[in-house]
Amino acid sequence: MSPAGGRGTADDPYDVIGLGFGPSNIALAIAAQEIAPDRSCLFLERSPDTRWHEGMLIDGARMQISFLKDLVSLRNLASPFTFLQYEKAKGRLEKFVNLAEFRPTRLEFQDYLRWVAAQFSGVVRYRTAVREVTPVRDDDGALSLFRVTAADTASGEIVEYHARNLVHALGGVPRVPETVTTGPTVVHSSAFLSTIPKTFTDHERDWEFVVAGDGQSAGEIAYYLLDRYRNAGVHLVLPGYSLRATDNNPFANEQFFEANADDFQARDEANRRDYAGSLRTTNYGVVEEGFLDELYRLVYADEVRGRTRFVVHDGSRLTRAEDDGAGVRIGVDSRFGRGSSELRADGLVLATGYRRELDPAMYGDVLPYLRTDAAGRPVVSREHRVCTTGELACGLYVQGFAEATHGLGDTLLSLLPFRSKQIITAIAKDGGSLARTFSPAQDDTATLLELIERCGSGTLVSAGPGEFPSATRLPLVLDRGRGRHGVLFGQLDRADPRLAALTGGKVLAVFRPDVTRAGTPASIDVRGGLRLVTDQDRCPGGAVGLEIEIEALSADRTESERQS
Ligand code: NAP
Numbered sequence: 001m002s003p004a005g006g007r008g009t010a011d012d013p014y015d016v017i018g019l020g021f022g023p024s025n026i027a028l029a030i031a032a033q034e035i036a037p038d039r040s041c042l043f044l045e046r047s048p049d050t051r052w053h054e055g056m057l058i059d060g061a062r063m064q065i066s067f068l069k070d071l072v073s074l075r076n077l078a079s080p081f082t083f084l085q086y087e088k089a090k091g092r093l094e095k096f097v098n099l100a101e102f103r104p105t106r107l108e109f110q111d112y113l114r115w116v117a118a119q120f121s122g123v124v125r126y127r128t129a130v131r132e133v134t135p136v137r138d139d140d141g142a143l144s145l146f147r148v149t150a151a152d153t154a155s156g157e158i159v160e161y162h163a164r165n166l167v168h169a170l171g172g173v174p175r176v177p178e179t180v181t182t183g184p185t186v187v188h189s190s191a192f193l194s195t196i197p198k199t200f201t202d203h204e205r206d207w208e209f210v211v212a213g214d215g216q217s218a219g220e221i222a223y224y225l226l227d228r229y230r231n232a233g234v235h236l237v238l239p240g241y242s243l244r245a246t247d248n249n250p251f252a253n254e255q256f257f258e259a260n261a262d263d264f265q266a267r268d269e270a271n272r273r274d275y276a277g278s279l280r281t282t283n284y285g286v287v288e289e290g291f292l293d294e295l296y297r298l299v300y301a302d303e304v305r306g307r308t309r310f311v312v313h314d315g316s317r318l319t320r321a322e323d324d325g326a327g328v329r330i331g332v333d334s335r336f337g338r339g340s341s342e343l344r345a346d347g348l349v350l351a352t353g354y355r356r357e358l359d360p361a362m363y364g365d366v367l368p369y370l371r372t373d374a375a376g377r378p379v380v381s382r383e384h385r386v387c388t389t390g391e392l393a394c395g396l397y398v399q400g401f402a403e404a405t406h407g408l409g410d411t412l413l414s415l416l417p418f419r420s421k422q423i424i425t426a427i428a429k430d431g432g433s434l435a436r437t438f439s440p441a442q443d444d445t446a447t448l449l450e451l452i453e454r455c456g457s458g459t460l461v462s463a464g465p466g467e468f469p470s471a472t473r474l475p476l477v478l479d480r481g482r483g484r485h486g487v488l489f490g491q492l493d494r495a496d497p498r499l500a501a502l503t504g505g506k507v508l509a510v511f512r513p514d515v516t517r518a519g520t521p522a523s524i525d526v527r528g529g530l531r532l533v534t535d536q537d538r539c540p541g542g543a544v545g546l547e548i549e550i551e552a553l554s555a556d557r558t559e560s561e562r563q564s
Pocket of ligand 1: 056061189212220238284319
């Protein structure tokens with residue numbers, strides 16, 4: 001991945017600009033480095049450094065998934081950016097193992113994100129808030145580039161960058177009812193820690209707090225308020241009958257597998273809606289079961305002391321709220337026949353979740369070119385590219401904005417390693433700053449694989465850590481039955497000194513098909529992960545097998561096409 005440097009003009013655009021540098025685009029940066037290192041990338045991030053839901057980074061709050069669902073492990077266990085590599089780099093690996101804990105604290109996970117992000121600092125512009133995205137016409141009249149206008153949050157200076165592809169990963173927007181104005185006493189959960197402790201500094205007073213919502217945020221905030229303000233009352237306004245536990249049984253959890261995301265997408269729209277509805281309690285409006293028990297214990301301890309500080313308003317929704325100077329007046333509608341009522345409180349927290357949409361102020365010039373579904377949502381391809389009218393030729397990819405078609409995992413961490421691979425592979429396949437290749441009619445994976453199958457031998461190029469690249473020409477067989485594209489298999493003598501440079505990591509195999517045949521590319525590049533196979537059955541005679549899982553394919557055009 002090329003460093004940011006001084007590029008980004010319309011004449012020298014980036015291959016990829018990532019909007020936001022949270023978990024989704026940090027995972028993309030890793031995938032870009034590991035899968036398509038020749039693509040130029042830049043990431044724009046509003047914060048001064050990597051921050052992850054800071055407003056909810058409550059002391060002791062835990063991840064709801066295993067550390068193995070980090071940014072990369074499930075795609076590439078050998079990556080230097082795994083959570084375990086982080087533990088090792090921090091000198092805590094043995095202690096972490098000793099903890100026997102699958103779910104680290106959110107604080108530690110943020111530190112992991114920061115550790116990874118720091119290794120990509122050369123391709124990130126922090127304190128850079130994206131304002132506008134505009135398609136730009138090239139000399140042929142095609143809209144082949146995006147111009148991104150952004151403001152330096154410190155100086156206000158406006159900067160502009162151009163790119164062939166954008167990857168939008170700016171996250172959700174707090175869901176705040178229109179009738180509510182936020183301020184020091186009325187906050188969304190995303191601003192909880194940055195506001196409430198500063199407004200309510202006296203921890204002994206008998207404050208009255210209202211929390212609206214029934215998800216993990218509502219649970220954690222209710223616990224925090226009861227625990228840190230020992231004399232405060234907490235009213236929970238929730239739409240259902242009671243708080244509910246997250247359904248994280250292992251069968252339901254399989255929906256967050258890579259293959260099940262594919263399966264979800266293949267269903268028709270009505271079926272997808274039904275399926276997502278029935279699995280809603282795996283994520284939304286639910287609280288982790290063990291945490292619910294802790295909350296109940298806290299509430300029970302109060303009962304033992306003879307006081308009730310926690311009041312649940314079930315079947316209720318907050319409808320409005322305003323701070324009239326003497327406190328917050330909160331409108332509540334009950335669906336269990338209690339009608340409308342008003343609560344008065346010192347502070348209100350809206351743990352009401354997030355909505356995800358492309359901001360019309362940012363994308364006003366782009367929206368007319370996007371294909372939308374009946375509900376007005378952008379239609380998103382399997383590779384997470386927004387489908388556009390033919391006129392818009394540059395790629396807009398979205399991370400976390402396609403839950404309706406890609407399933408409940410779309411907004412979660414679980415699928416990041418796979419999604420980032422899909423996006424970067426699609427971008428690499430689509431071409432970029434390197435000379436674009438091959439005529440479009442033949443530019444498909446099946447054709448390239450057929451050509452490779454006929455080649456018989458290829459040249460492997462590999463560079464071990466700190467080594468000069470080494471090139472090895474050897475017979476390579478394509479086994480298409482394994483891997484997404486297939487696996488290349490070749491053999492080397494166990495004593496061959498080149499083995500050291502080839503061991504592990506990434507390799508490039510270059511095939512030269514018969515260029516005398518019209519329309520055949522001059523060469524085909526195969527990028528992939530290499531594994532050594534020592535199995536005697538597969539590698540007779542003291543040989544070592546080289547197994548290369550194909551991750552990306554591209555072709556260079558013939559000399560005659562190049563000249564024409
Ligand atoms: P959420 O799960 O979307 O829950 C928000 C709830 O608020 C919904 O059930 C919603 O009900 C309800 N709501 C909306 N408007 C309301 C109103 N006016 N009055 C009363 N209730 C209202 O949001 P979240 O709890 O912030 O969680 C979001 C994501 O972050 C989840 O994936 C969660 O697991 C994650 N999270 C993780 C942690 C952690 O890892 N420790 C901590 C916090 C959050 P309707 O949908 O019916 O409107």
